Amino acid sequence: MALDISKFIQRFVDEAREHISRLELGLGGLGSDPLSERDGIDALFRSAHTIKGSARMLKLTSIAETAHHLEDVLGALRDGKIQPDPELAAVLMRAVDSICCLLDQLASAGAAALPAHPDQALCDSLARAARGEQVETAPASPPPDGDPSDASTEATPSPAAATAATAVTAPGIRSPDSVRVRMDKLDALVKLMGELSSNQARLRHQLGMARALDASATQLAACADEPTAELARTLHTFTQELRDLTLTQERLVGELSDRALGMRMLPLSLVFDPVTRVARELGRSLDKEIQTEVSGGEIELDRHIIDRFSDALVHLLRNAIDHGIEPAEQRSAAGKPRLGRVRLAARQEGGTVLVTLSDDGRGLDRDAIIQKALKMGLIDESTSLRLDDAQVADLLFQPGFSTSAIITELSGRGVGMDVVKRAITEDLQGSVTIASRPGIGTTLTLMLPLSLALMRVLLFESAGQCFGLGAPHIHELLRTRRAETIQVAGRPAVVRRNELVPLIPLAELLDLPSVIPSSTPQHHEGADATLLVIIIGVRQAKLGLVVDTLIDERDMVLKPLPAHLRTAGGLVGGMVVTGSNTLISLLHAPALLDAARRLRGESIAAAAQTVAHTQTTQHILVVDDSLNTREIEKEVLEASGYRVTLAEDGLDAWQKALGGRFDAILTDIEMPRLDGFSLTAKLRETERYRTTPIVILTSRQTQEDKQRGIQVGADAYIVKGDFDQSSLVQTLRNLLG
Amino acid sequence: MKILIVDDDPFVGEMAAAILACDGHDCRIVEGGVEALETLASETFELVISDMNMPLMSGLALFAELRERACAIPFILLTGDDPEPLRAEAPGLADCLMKDATLEDSLPKAVARL
Numbered sequence: 149m150a151l152d153i154s155k156f157i158q159r160f161v162d163e164a165r166e167h168i169s170r171l172e173l174g175l176g177g178l179g180s181d182p183l184s185e186r187d188g189i190d191a192l193f194r195s196a197h198t199i200k201g202s203a204r205m206l207k208l209t210s211i212a213e214t215a216h217h218l219e220d221v222l223g224a225l226r227d228g229k230i231q232p233d234p235e236l237a238a239v240l241m242r243a244v245d246s247i248c249c250l251l252d253q254l255a256s257a258g259a260a261a262l263p264a265h266p267d268q269a270l271c272d273s274l275a276r277a278a279r280g281e282q283v284e285t286a287p288a289s290p291p292p293d294g295d296p297s298d299a300s301t302e303a304t305p306s307p308a309a310a311t312a313a314t315a316v317t318a319p320g321i322r323s324p325d326s327v328r329v330r331m332d333k334l335d336a337l338v339k340l341m342g343e344l345s346s347n348q349a350r351l352r353h354q355l356g357m358a359r360a361l362d363a364s365a366t367q368l369a370a371c372a373d374e375p376t377a378e379l380a381r382t383l384h385t386f387t388q389e390l391r392d393l394t395l396t397q398e399r400l401v402g403e404l405s406d407r408a409l410g411m412r413m414l415p416l417s418l419v420f421d422p423v424t425r426v427a428r429e430l431g432r433s434l435d436k437e438i439q440t441e442v443s444g445g446e447i448e449l450d451r452h453i454i455d456r457f458s459d460a461l462v463h464l465l466r467n468a469i470d471h472g473i474e475p476a477e478q479r480s481a482a483g484k485p486r487l488g489r490v491r492l493a494a495r496q497e498g499g500t501v502l503v504t505l506s507d508d509g510r511g512l513d514r515d516a517i518i519q520k521a522l523k524m525g526l527i528d529e530s531t532s533l534r535l536d537d538a539q540v541a542d543l544l545f546q547p548g549f550s551t552s553a554i555i556t557e558l559s560g561r562g563v564g565m566d567v568v569k570r571a572i573t574e575d576l577q578g579s580v581t582i583a584s585r586p587g588i589g590t591t592l593t594l595m596l597p598l599s600l601a602l603m604r605v606l607l608f609e610s611a612g613q614c615f616g617l618g619a620p621h622i623h624e625l626l627r628t629r630r631a632e633t634i635q636v637a638g639r640p641a642v643v644r645r646n647e648l649v650p651l652i653p654l655a656e657l658l659d660l661p662s663v664i665p666s667s668t669p670q671h672h673e674g675a676d677a678t679l680l681v682i683i684i685g686v687r688q689a690k691l692g693l694v695v696d697t698l699i700d701e702r703d704m705v706l707k708p709l710p711a712h713l714r715t716a717g718g719l720v721g722g723m724v725v726t727g728s729n730t731l732i733s734l735l736h737a738p739a740l741l742d743a744a745r746r747l748r749g750e751s752i753a754a755a756a757q758t759v760a761h762t763q764t765t766q767h768i769l770v771v772d773d774s775l776n777t778r779e780i781e782k783e784v785l786e787a788s789g790y791r792v793t794l795a796e797d798g799l800d801a802w803q804k805a806l807g808g809r810f811d812a813i814l815t816d817i818e819m820p821r822l823d824g825f826s827l828t829a830k831l832r833e834t835e836r837y838r839t840t841p842i843v844i845l846t847s848r849q850t851q852e853d854k855q856r857g858i859q860v861g862a863d864a865y866i867v868k869g870d871f872d873q874s875s876l877v878q879t880l881r882n883l884l885g
Numbered sequence: 886m887k888i889l890i891v892d893d894d895p896f897v898g899e900m901a902a903a904i905l906a907c908d909g910h911d912c913r914i915v916e917g918g919v920e921a922l923e924t925l926a927s928e929t930f931e932l933v934i935s936d937m938n939m940p941l942m943s944g945l946a947l948f949a950e951l952r953e954r955a956c957a958i959p960f961i962l963l964t965g966d967d968p969e970p971l972r973a974e975a976p977g978l979a980d981c982l983m984k985d986a987t988l989e990d991s992l993p994k995a996v997a998r999l
Binding site: 156159160163194197198200201202204205206207212 | 894896897899900903938940965984985986988
């Protein structure tokens with residue numbers, strides 16, 4: 149038999165030590181918490197059992213026997229045959245210490261060094277304890293720490309084993325494997341790390357300069373005297389070495405920075421775990437029964453994010469329980485379980501963490517929100533009719549907004565949703581979105597970066613100025629020909645994967661003074677000119693920014709704006725420092741999206757005004773599973789004076805169509821739950837929609853698809869690529885007569 | 886021989902696999918009864934060696950479940966306690982062995998007897 153047992157010994161020692169620390173920890177809390185006792189003891193029992201089993205396989209009799217007795221006592225405890233008391237805890241701890249000593253001997257001197265038999269006195273004590281007999285407080289034989297009386301209990305103590313045992317087990321203090329560090333010291337380290345990274349960028353910049361010098365010197369040397377050529381060669385060698393050094397340094401700095409940041413990361417469970425208790429207490433004070441589910445607590449985030457995020461989370465939780473979850477009687481009346489459910493979940497997505505907080509309460513009250521907004525003068529009557537659900541939800545984040553009829557102590561008077569939004573988007577560079585279904589519940593989604601200290605940044609230029617955008621908000625980069633863009637509501641847009649994304653030149657959005665176009669090709673205005681587009685996204689909303697050139701992509705240290713420069717909803721979220729020591733504004737993606745929406749809104753409102761007077765308002769149902777496409781189609785139609793209702797898939801549309809009366813229906817094909825073909829076919833079967841114009845608008849353009857569209861009864865088929873404002877509106881006008 | 890080893894303690898499982906590998910057997914280790922059933926459904930083995938004492942599904946329950954599913958694969962049970970009562974309880978077992986240091990000797994012999 150050629151089995152090499154020795155390689156299993158080391159593994160056994162490692163695994164058994166892990167079980168030992170679990171046992172130490174578990175036995176320390178014995179008797180303190182009777183509720184969780186049973187599960188806890190079962191885990192300890194399994195640890196002892198595993199040590200016993202593995203030790204037997206390796207013929208480590210002394211360890212196996214001690215573990216076996218330990219297991220028996222824990223089994224009796226688990227089954228309630230005996231009760232924990234301090235004497236019992238002491239004898240169990242002695243057993244654990246004894247195994248621990250034997251493991252130390254095994255690790256340092258091998259299996260031969262172990263005594264053949266366990267500490268008999270200890271085993272007897274354990275056996276008595278398992279039978280429920282009184283355990284003596286003073287051990288007959290002291291703990292096996294190399295005391296000679298220990299060896300006397302052994303049947304055949306070999307002298308070599310005895311010496312080895314005494315030698316290794318004498319002082320039993322193991323040095324701790326962690327140290328406590330004050331937060332401010334870590335912060336100083338991370339700050340220094342940031343400076344080092346910035347400095348590294350400058351070093352890289354200098355390398356670029358050195359290379360340029362080297363190149364010119366080499367050119368010069370070609371037609372110069374020998375001393376100059378010699379100098380050029382030296383310069384070349386110098387540049388090469390500088391390059392190698394910079395590259396090595398870069399790698400080291402990167403690694404050091406990762407390590408330094410990692411030290412300040414903490415698991416989300418720090419914030420999540422107390423939530424269950426807070427929710428219960430809140431529920432009790434409001435006379436509501438609340439059940440909380442938490443997942444994703446193991447994800448790690450920068451301590452500073454966790455700190456600032458926890459206040460916002462508690463506030464959102466209060467909102468969910470106070471405003472969201474209905475009183476138990478209302479819930480029963482609505483056919484819901486009396487127990488209100490709140491779910492808190494986190495998951496990692498790229499360099500960001502998504503935290504969702506959902507409740508199964510009443511959902512947002514659209515009318516109440518609009519009424520309040522009207523009263524506060526946030527919107528006017530005409531706008532209120534055009535708002536979609538997402539825009540209504542956004543109103544909640546306006547300063548001072550609260551929809552509860554009575555402002556209670558709990559809803560955190562003075563700290564509204566606007567403060568939450570500011571904390572998440574401005575202090576933490578994240579985003580917050582809200583979605584709700586009446587009667588079913590509300591879900592808040594918070595996007596947070598993993599760390600605030602370093603951020604992946606894309607640098608680019610527009611109208612002669614350099615800007616940055618954080619990677620978490622960048623969806624994709626795109627080069628497209630101007631001829632390939634389409635016009636929607638008077639503005640360009642591109643079609644990406646069955647979705648319309650509006651385009652806007654960044655210079656226009658930021659109101660930058662135009663510069664004389666340089667000679668770069670993308671400045672030509674012709675149809676062949678290429679456009680460089682950065683598509684940014686916050687959750688489902690997307691926007692294409694047209695910029696001039698891309699400059700760089702790096703992990704950079706984000707410097708917050710000084711307090712006097714910070715404004716609510718500001719487009720600049722912070723600054724970064726480049727290699728050449730210049731400051732660059734980091735644009736804030738959610739603010740850009742808001743600004744673009746405002747710009748488009750204004751142009752639509754203006755267009756709608758001119759049409760509105762001449763036409764009776766016809767009501768159109770727009771169905772598309774892409775938020776962007778829905779929004780754009782809505783804008784186009786509203787600009788032409790139509791009233792629009794949105795549906796996010798075929799089933800949603802089917803329900804809305806049956807619940808209302810529409811003059812025309814505009815639908816996509818590929819959608820979850822019910823596709824456009826089936827929707828059309830179903831609608832045609834009803835009396836109400838037998839002759840209503842139905843237009844299919846899709847990126848599928850095969851002849852087969854068109855045929856199928858006509859077969860199921862659509863009146864028109866428009867391909868999104870060909871789609872422009874006039875063809876859609878013209879088609880509708882023709883159909884509506 | 887292609888053998889499926891079932892043990893919730895990966896240490897013991899790997900040791901059994903190492904013992905059998907010395908005789909040139911091809912072993913696969915799974916950590917529980919349910920996983921064993923799934924593996925047996927998708928792959929063919931010639932022998933199952935399972936631990937007795939496992940959470941959720943004991944080795945004996947796994948054995949009974951396999952016979953219930955009309956799977957006649959030879960089954961060796963390993964136990965930390967006295968194997969005799971188990972042998973009496975399940976006569977269909979190919980063998981029932983004590984899980985200790987003697988396994989290094991008894992396991993290859995039991996497999997060879999098949």
